[in-house]
Amino acid sequence: MARLEEIPYGNPFIFEDSSFTLPDFGERHVDTLVSGATLMVGGQTTGVRVFVNVTDPGASGVVVADVDLQKERTAAGPVRENAPLTANVTDVTSQSVVLIAAESPKIVLSRGGVVYVCHSVESGSLEGASPVSPFEELDQRQGNEQKIRNLIAYVRSSLDIPYREQLADRLKFLLEVTKEEAPEELEQFPESLRNFVVFLRTAPLLKYPDVVVSPSGNIRTQWQAALNKHFAAEFLPTDQAAFVVFSPYQKGTKRVSGIVPISELLEAVEPQNVLSWASE
Amino acid sequence: MKGDFVPDTDHVSRYCSRSRLTEEGKVTAAAFQLKEHEQSISVNWLEFLSQPNRQAEIAEVRKVLTSNRITLRRTGRIAVLNVGETRNHVYSATHPDSKDLHILHDPLPNDSSHSGIFGVMMDDQLIPELIVQTVKEIHPALD
Numbered sequence: 001m002a003r004l005e006e007i008p009y010g011n012p013f014i015f016e017d018s019s020f021t022l023p024d025f026g027e028r029h030v031d032t033l034v035s036g037a038t039l040m041v042g043g044q045t046t047g048v049r050v051f052v053n054v055t056d057p058g059a060s061g062v063v064v065a066d067v068d069l070q071k072e073r074t075a076a077g078p079v080r081e082n083a084p085l086t087a088n089v090t091d092v093t094s095q096s097v098v099l100i101a102a103e104s105p106k107i108v109l110s111r112g113g114v115v116y117v118c119h120s121v122e123s124g125s126l127e128g129a130s131p132v133s134p135f136e137e138l139d140q141r142q143g144n145e146q147k148i149r150n151l152i153a154y155v156r157s158s159l160d161i162p163y164r165e166q167l168a169d170r171l172k173f174l175l176e177v178t179k180e181e182a183p184e185e186l187e188q189f190p191e192s193l194r195n196f197v198v199f200l201r202t203a204p205l206l207k208y209p210d211v212v213v214s215p216s217g218n219i220r221t222q223w224q225a226a227l228n229k230h231f232a233a234e235f236l237p238t239d240q241a242a243f244v245v246f247s248p249y250q251k252g253t254k255r256v257s258g259i260v261p262i263s264e265l266l267e268a269v270e271p272q273n274v275l276s277w278a279s280e
Numbered sequence: 281m282k283g284d285f286v287p288d289t290d291h292v293s294r295y296c297s298r299s300r301l302t303e304e305g306k307v308t309a310a311a312f313q314l315k316e317h318e319q320s321i322s323v324n325w326l327e328f329l330s331q332p333n334r335q336a337e338i339a340e341v342r343k344v345l346t347s348n349r350i351t352l353r354r355t356g357r358i359a360v361l362n363v364g365e366t367r368n369h370v371y372s373a374t375h376p377d378s379k380d381l382h383i384l385h386d387p388l389p390n391d392s393s394h395s396g397i398f399g400v401m402m403d404d405q406l407i408p409e410l411i412v413q414t415v416k417e418i419h420p421a422l423d
Contacts, residue, residue: 170303174299177297177298177299178299181297181298181299181351181353182297182299185299210302210303210306210308212299212300212301212302212308212310213299213300213310214300214310214313215300215310215313215314215315215316215318216313216315216316216403220308220309220310222308222309227413230409232308232309232405232409234403234405242403242405243405244309244405244406244409246409253373255373255374255406257405257406
């Protein structure tokens with residue numbers, strides 16, 4: 001299954017300006033980490049318990065960090081190379097709890113950064129949080145825009161696909177259009193975009209798709225070679241994709257649709273031979 | 281009158297914003313997906329406008345949309361569907377379930393030709409794809 005943390009909202013060079021909020025972190029498990037992103041267990045959060053680990057494959061030994069979640073950002077010291085790090089935090093009451101995480105500790109360490117991996121968020125609740133004011137909503141939108149920009153920067157600089165520049169330009173265009181014409185659609189955009197990027201990492205041989213934004217604010221992509229060679233997928237903010245495939249069948253067209261976890265999308269459409277015409 | 285069926289021989293148009301179009305300006309199924317809380321896909325009944333030809337109908341639709349505070353963009357598009365072709369295509373392509381779309385007149389205070397495509401569900405992927413296959417004409421959103 002695609003994991004929340006596989007794709008960063010930021011990169012090691014801009015991570016201090018990026019953040020995301022776990023929408024339902026009471027149930028989410030973040031087993032590895034976010035490359036250079038800032039993880040915000042935010043709002044008026046209470047009773048959150050966060051485990052922080054560094055996942056260096058060659059790590060050994062245990063070091064417990066002094067993570068101060070009462071501050072806006074963690075103040076833990078630098079991670080020791082080849083040493084996993086664990087911190088248990090309880091009774092979080094601050095407005096903004098931030099952990100800095102990175103997928104590739106060595107890279108970040110080489111730049112003198114502080115690296116943590118959010119291993120799991122065990123429990124938490126947003127119950128009792130105040131209603132969002134218009135100003136907070138504006139802040140949220142600006143936050144969403146920054147997340148999208150960070151993801152686009154990641155696509156442009158790091159995604160291992162041949163059309164990354166073209167895709168980044170397209171995503172930037174869609175961001176600008178959505179901001180201008182339907183800013184409310186930006187709400188789901190970052191999660192959906194991240195899931196799309198997660199998918200592309202599993203399918204680097206797919207051709208450059210048509211990319212649009214659905215009325216729900218999700219990234220929707222399509223690959224079409226003919227009317228009966230058509231594959232479209234809408235990347236939901238829930239680590240799932242809703243898809244439809246039209247494929248040749250006897251003298252007609254077979255139409256298949258469904259919703260699957262992102263990690264199973266290719267598997268779901270492969271019986272229709274999608275890759276035979278949608279990939280390079 | 282509200283609730284009347286738009287005849288199968290008639291046409292409806294749909295404004296498609298730039299974010300629902302491909303880079304080449306082709307209309308995608310996203311243009312025929314529902315927004316949250318929407319019951320139907322908003323369209324305009326072209327023959328109801330009693331204009332002499334298609335260009336005049338589209339010009340009238342542009343006026344109506346603009347008067348309803350929809351900001352039309354030069355790169356947006358207005359897609360035209362034939363009601364009967366769209367309904368028949370969706371019906372036959374969804375066999376054996378055979379989904380029957382209803383395209384009904386649904387006038388609004390400032391938009392007497394407003395109609396709706398009923399029968400598309402939120403998050404539906406298949407029906408919007410079938411609808412977009414029946415787009416007959418695409419016009420610029422601005423002249």
